[in-house]
Amino acid sequence: MTVLLARRVGGAGRPGWSLLVLLVAAAVASPVAGVSGYAVAQGGVRAPSGTGAMIVTTAVLLGLVAAGTAVLGTGLAWLVTAYDFPLRRTLGWLLVLPLAMPAYILGFVYLSTFDYAGPVQSWLRSVLGDDLGIGVSGIPVRSIGGAAVVLVLTLYPYVYLMTRAALAETAPTAHDAARSLGAGPGRAFRTVLLPLVRPSLAAGLALVMMETLTDFATVQYFGVRTLSVGVYLAWKGSFDVGSAIAVAVLVLVAAVVVLAVERLLRGRARYSQRGGRGRGLAQRRLTGFRAAAATGTALLVVALAFGLPVLRLGVWAATALADDPGAVVDERFVDHLGSSVSVAAVVAGTCVLVSLLMAHALRLGGGRVVRGAAQVTTFGYAVPGAVVGIGVLVVFQAADDALVALGAEGGTGLLATGSVLGVLAAYVVRFTGPAYQAVDASFSRVPPTVTQSALALGAGPIRLLSRVHLPLVRPGVAVAFTLVVVDAVKELPLVLLLRPFGFTTLSVWVYELASENFWERAALPALLIVALALVPVALLNRSARPVDPMARVGG
Amino acid sequence: MRRPFVLLAALPLLATSACGFLGSDEEADIQVYSARHYDLEQAFEGFTEETGLTVEFLNGDDDELLERLKAEGEDTPADVFITVDAGMLWNAAEQGQLATMDSPVLEEAVPADLRDPEGRWAGLAMRARTVVYDPEAVDPSELDPTDTYAALGDPRWRGRVCMRDETASYTQSLVASLIDLHGRERAQEIVESWVANDVQIMSNDVELLETIDAGGCDLGISNHYYLARMLEEDPDFGVALYWASQEGEGVHVNISGAGVVEGSDAPEDAQRLIEWLATDGQSQFVDGNHEFPVNPDVEPEELIAGFGDFERMPVDAAAYGSLNAEAVEVLDEAGYR
Numbered sequence: 001m002t003v004l005l006a007r008r009v010g011g012a013g014r015p016g017w018s019l020l021v022l023l024v025a026a027a028v029a030s031p032v033a034g035v036s037g038y039a040v041a042q043g044g045v046r047a048p049s050g051t052g053a054m055i056v057t058t059a060v061l062l063g064l065v066a067a068g069t070a071v072l073g074t075g076l077a078w079l080v081t082a083y084d085f086p087l088r089r090t091l092g093w094l095l096v097l098p099l100a101m102p103a104y105i106l107g108f109v110y111l112s113t114f115d116y117a118g119p120v121q122s123w124l125r126s127v128l129g130d131d132l133g134i135g136v137s138g139i140p141v142r143s144i145g146g147a148a149v150v151l152v153l154t155l156y157p158y159v160y161l162m163t164r165a166a167l168a169e170t171a172p173t174a175h176d177a178a179r180s181l182g183a184g185p186g187r188a189f190r191t192v193l194l195p196l197v198r199p200s201l202a203a204g205l206a207l208v209m210m211e212t213l214t215d216f217a218t219v220q221y222f223g224v225r226t227l228s229v230g231v232y233l234a235w236k237g238s239f240d241v242g243s244a245i246a247v248a249v250l251v252l253v254a255a256v257v258v259l260a261v262e263r264l265l266r267g268r269a270r271y272s273q274r275g276g277r278g279r280g281l282a283q284r285r286l287t288g289f290r291a292a293a294a295t296g297t298a299l300l301v302v303a304l305a306f307g308l309p310v311l312r313l314g315v316w317a318a319t320a321l322a323d324d325p326g327a328v329v330d331e332r333f334v335d336h337l338g339s340s341v342s343v344a345a346v347v348a349g350t351c352v353l354v355s356l357l358m359a360h361a362l363r364l365g366g367g368r369v370v371r372g373a374a375q376v377t378t379f380g381y382a383v384p385g386a387v388v389g390i391g392v393l394v395v396f397q398a399a400d401d402a403l404v405a406l407g408a409e410g411g412t413g414l415l416a417t418g419s420v421l422g423v424l425a426a427y428v429v430r431f432t433g434p435a436y437q438a439v440d441a442s443f444s445r446v447p448p449t450v451t452q453s454a455l456a457l458g459a460g461p462i463r464l465l466s467r468v469h470l471p472l473v474r475p476g477v478a479v480a481f482t483l484v485v486v487d488a489v490k491e492l493p494l495v496l497l498l499r500p501f502g503f504t505t506l507s508v509w510v511y512e513l514a515s516e517n518f519w520e521r522a523a524l525p526a527l528l529i530v531a532l533a534l535v536p537v538a539l540l541n542r543s544a545r546p547v548d549p550m551a552r553v554g555g
Numbered sequence: 556m557r558r559p560f561v562l563l564a565a566l567p568l569l570a571t572s573a574c575g576f577l578g579s580d581e582e583a584d585i586q587v588y589s590a591r592h593y594d595l596e597q598a599f600e601g602f603t604e605e606t607g608l609t610v611e612f613l614n615g616d617d618d619e620l621l622e623r624l625k626a627e628g629e630d631t632p633a634d635v636f637i638t639v640d641a642g643m644l645w646n647a648a649e650q651g652q653l654a655t656m657d658s659p660v661l662e663e664a665v666p667a668d669l670r671d672p673e674g675r676w677a678g679l680a681m682r683a684r685t686v687v688y689d690p691e692a693v694d695p696s697e698l699d700p701t702d703t704y705a706a707l708g709d710p711r712w713r714g715r716v717c718m719r720d721e722t723a724s725y726t727q728s729l730v731a732s733l734i735d736l737h738g739r740e741r742a743q744e745i746v747e748s749w750v751a752n753d754v755q756i757m758s759n760d761v762e763l764l765e766t767i768d769a770g771g772c773d774l775g776i777s778n779h780y781y782l783a784r785m786l787e788e789d790p791d792f793g794v795a796l797y798w799a800s801q802e803g804e805g806v807h808v809n810i811s812g813a814g815v816v817e818g819s820d821a822p823e824d825a826q827r828l829i830e831w832l833a834t835d836g837q838s839q840f841v842d843g844n845h846e847f848p849v850n851p852d853v854e855p856e857e858l859i860a861g862f863g864d865f866e867r868m869p870v871d872a873a874a875y876g877s878l879n880a881e882a883v884e885v886l887d888e889a890g891y892r
Contacts, residue, residue: 116771237883239646393626
């Protein structure tokens with residue numbers, strides 16, 4: 001028996017570490033609180049018409065996307081860790097790539113590929129006739145179903161990454177024992193592995209659902225009236241962000257519900273495994289038809305979710321380059337690239353460090369308040385980006401005014417939008433959520449006895465972190481780093497809103513072209529974003545690769 | 556126990572040091588927040604050549620830029636706010652973000668309905684939102700010249716019309732103008748008649764035009780310059796333009812325009828830039844995007860002049876600006892999606 005019921009390390013915790021968690025939570029929550037206070041102060045909070053229907057639509061979309069990503073993400077993670085089949089290693093990391101594609105590009109690419117005037121339906125009409133041989137004038141792509149398919153194809157990597165990391169950390173003994181005692185592969189997965197990956201699956205699903213909640217681009221393209229469309233309509237309609245706050249708060253409430261469900265999904269029981277980090281499962285080699293089916297399934301997902309958009313963008317980029325290279329290759333693109341890289345690196349480092357310190361602090365104890373505070377840090381991810389941006393603006397401005405009131409000469413001089421500081425702060429507020437989810441999920445598989453023993457043997461909190469916890473949660477840290485880098489590189493609303501003059505990232509560059517429908521010229525920078533996001537994905541692949549068979553023999 | 560705090564304290568320092576190489580270059584004479592992204596550089600270069608004043612701009616979404624101006628207040632680096640919607644200009648002025656310009660130049664160059672009576676903003680480029688159609692499927696004589704927009708609810712167009720989605724400010728300001736013209740009740744009926752005609756909703760104008768070209772719709776409503784752009788790329792593009800409501804209220808137009816930011820530290824230079832854009836810089840400002848000059852002394856470019864002369868609906872910025880929220884409600888209540 002390697003699976004045991006884990007209990008938290010008890011006690012009141014260490015005040016310093018608990019304080020750290022509370023401070024981080026306050027910092028992350030301040031923009032959301034700030035923007036709400038600002039809206040109330042302006043007196044313009046009211047729900048727009050049709051909010052009830054929006055809630056229903058949002059719930060339906062969330063359900064569809066959660067179900068789809070859970071099946072696809074967990075299924076694929078299980079496939080690449082428990083079995084061996086041709087191209088498994090390559091596919092293992094190719095399957096992460098859809099994460100690199102910004103939603104504002106994907107929505108358009110999918111719609112323009114599959115709608116009436118797109119190549120797919122045009123081809124079908126040319127083959128089957130104008131009524132497609134079934135008496136319809138076209139296939140209605142622009143629907144909640146279409147949006148759900150696109151969101152599932154782009155968001156499943158969150159679940160895939162999290163559950164794959166969990167499976168990679170799993171010690172094979174329990175699973176092997178179950179199999180040798182006669183459980184089939186399905187039963188062994190359900191009864192032994194699923195409980196162990198459940199925290200990761202739940203964390204992944206929570207991220208997926210928060211992304212779905214705050215997505216505007218895809219739902220706008222596909223005409224699905226979710227709450228984030230409501231935020232946009234209320235804001236646009238009245239030319240005042242105050243009117244949008246009521247709906248933004250509803251989005252946040254929905255996120256709180258999602259997180260509560262996540263906690264329920266993780267269950268009251270917390271499973272960890274004896275012996276710390278495992279080395280992954282022994283892979284069963286598939287042959288013949290089964291091997292072909294496994295390779296084929298994974299290939300199909302990669303082709304649909306990543307190959308197709310890249311191909312479309314590639315064709316557009318080639319067309320634009322052939323047309324007028326001068327209009328496409330901006331001489332400042334090295335600057336833009338540099339901005340994207342620096343911001344992503346600083347933000348990812350900060351978010352991962354903050355998450356690690358928080359998860360570690362929780363391990364040292366602390367009460368319900370501290371645990372609740374840790375959960376609050378994920379809320380930045382659950383509010384539409386533009387609203388977080390306004391919040392950061394409001395908070396920084398208030399800080400600025402406070403400094404002036406305290407007599408600081410000229411305050412800090414445009415703290416928020418006069419430098420990159422505002423952008424960095426907003427990114428950290430937004431992306432501490434995914435980083436913490438990934439790190440925390442990894443922590444939950446470390447048995448409390450390990451922590452207790454180390455403390456009992458006299459290790460201080462720092463030594464405990466660096467020598468015990470960090471080595472054990474490395475896969476979670478790698479996932480967190482990757483998620484934040486990829487998210488930061490493609491992030492748009494925050495940088496658009498808060499950047500200083502002369503600061504442009506790749507995503508802003510794409511936006512400037514795409515918002516005017518210059519898709520062919522936007523394709524090259526869009527491909528650059530994807531290429532940039534590939535770097536951490538490749539690094540992750542090296543650091544969190546499911547166990548190497550050779551190492552198993554040696555170890 | 557202290558070390559993590561030291562580490563955490565080091566983070567802002569790390570970030571600040573990053574700003575050293577990420578920060579902006581030297582400040583230009585005039586700093587522009589712009590929701591308009593087409594070929595601004597070219598126009599501003601012309602201005603710098605003539606006046607020696609340097610201009611830098613920051614692109615963004617107009618609603619967000621307005622919130623940014625409000626939050627920055629007196630500290631704002633911006634001198635000029637360029638936006639792409641008359642309603643937005645009116646709201647920016649109402650919310651106290653634009654300074655008054657006392658400019659005989661603008662009064663001379665810009666028609667009265669395209670600028671603020673109190674001089675807080677002026678229109679600089681004009682676009683028409685009108686009917687576009689597939690000449691193989693629609694004879695323009697079938698269209699109602701008195702109220703073309705409302706007549707798209709006629710049962711003869713059932714299943715044949717494409718329009719933009721409700722999140723588009725284009726749709727919102729068109730419906731706001733209908734409310735302004737006909738009252739809310741009638742506007743509601745018009746939108747309901749479109750919905751009853753199974754109007755197909757599109758997510759952007761280019762997609763809409765391509766769908767008409769491919770035969771997915773027979774006609775639709777689009778900005779004139781998207782069609783101009785398609786025709787520039789492919790003169791045989793199978794969609795034609797119809798000037799709506801020429802025997803009625805005229806075609807619906809909207810403007811891009813600019814104002815001097817209230818917190819500007821260079822209001823004279825800012826005003827000079829706006830004046831230049833409305834006069835000597837008109838062509839450079841509007842032609843890149845195939846838009847109509849607001850200045851009656853400036854000729855539109857050849858391609859859009861080919862669409863022919865047209866009567867336009869007067870622009871009522873106050874109505875577009877104050878009726879937008881109602882327009883969103885009308886669209887929602889009519890089930891337009």
